[in-house]
Amino acid sequence: MKEFVRTVLDYPIPGIEFRDITPLLQSSGLFKRTVDEMTEPWQGQKVDAILSIEARGFIMAGAIAYKLDAAFI
DSSP states (O other): OGGGSEEEETOSSTTOEEEEOHHHHTOHHHHHHHHHHHHGGGTTSOOOEEOOOSHHHHHHHHHHHHHTTOEEO
């Protein structure tokens, strides 16, 4: 999936390499594949909650919590 994550150099300040996941999110198939691959190791296990701490994480964590039938924090 790395080929679908853009690197934006010097954003928001010089020296930072921002990872832009917009290209990955623009394809429903890629988004579904990403969620499927991120949840595959946990299928069949009891997962109480998925925790997300930042904006891009909320996008993925909500879908992951749904797929694993877990709470979303």
